[in-house]
Amino acid sequence: MHKRRWPFWASAVVIAALVAAALVWTRLAAKAESDATAQRLQRIEQVQQDQSRQLEALLQQRPMRRSAAAQLPSARGAADRSMPRDAAPEAIARQLDAQHRAERVDRAWSAQAENELTRLARGDWVAEAGGGPTEFAVDCRSTSCRVDAQFVRQSQAYDWGELFLTQAGGTIYRSQIVVIPRAEGGAQLQVYSTRKPDG
The missing domain is CATH 3.30.1380 (Muramoyl-pentapeptide Carboxypeptidase; domain 2)
Incomplete structure (x- = not known):
């Protein structure tokens, strides 16, 4: 009995699908990392702004x-x-x-x-x-x-x-x-x- 083989075009489709999935995952991971970095920078900027406002308030209220x-x-x-x-x-x-x-x-x-x-x-x-x-x-x-x-x-x-x-x-x-x-x-x-x- 002969083993049934996948046609060449089917293998190519599977490989292409795997490559596409890998590219999509890489892009999603990069976007997630970029978003996380942006959020961290935003939090740092917010903390700096809060500290600046607190310092300004202290200077204005110096007794x-x-x-x-x-x-x-x-x-x-x-x-x-x-x-x-x-x-x-x-x-x-x-x-x-x-x-x-x-x-x-x-x-x-x-x-x-x-x-x-x-x-x-x-x-x-x-x-x-x-x-x-x-x-x-x-x-x-x-x-x-x-x-x-x-x-x-x-x-x-x-x-x-x-x-x-x-x-x-x-x-x-x-x-x-x-x-x-x-x-x-x-x-x-x-x-x-x-x-x-x-x-």
């Missing part, structure tokens, strides 16, 4: 910036003992304000210092800071002064405060800036400074 000078010597010890490092700016301001108000008033020096600081706050340098405060007040005692100013933008408060301290170096010398953001927009700037030794 306090110290001036180039050191913190008030009388406030440093008490603040370190009673205030956590991440204390809200309102709490820091209350702490410093209580220490400032506890001082006696040197009427001669306080009046002179208040007049000088008010004059400096209206100087030509204000244009460099993008404008001055909408409200300004200063209170000096015997060894400290407190400046209270309102701004329409938080960044403007920082810029104005640092330039103001540069101008006021002849009267006050050790300062701490506290900026309190307002819910309705803008910010309140408080500067607590000590009397210059020869002032």
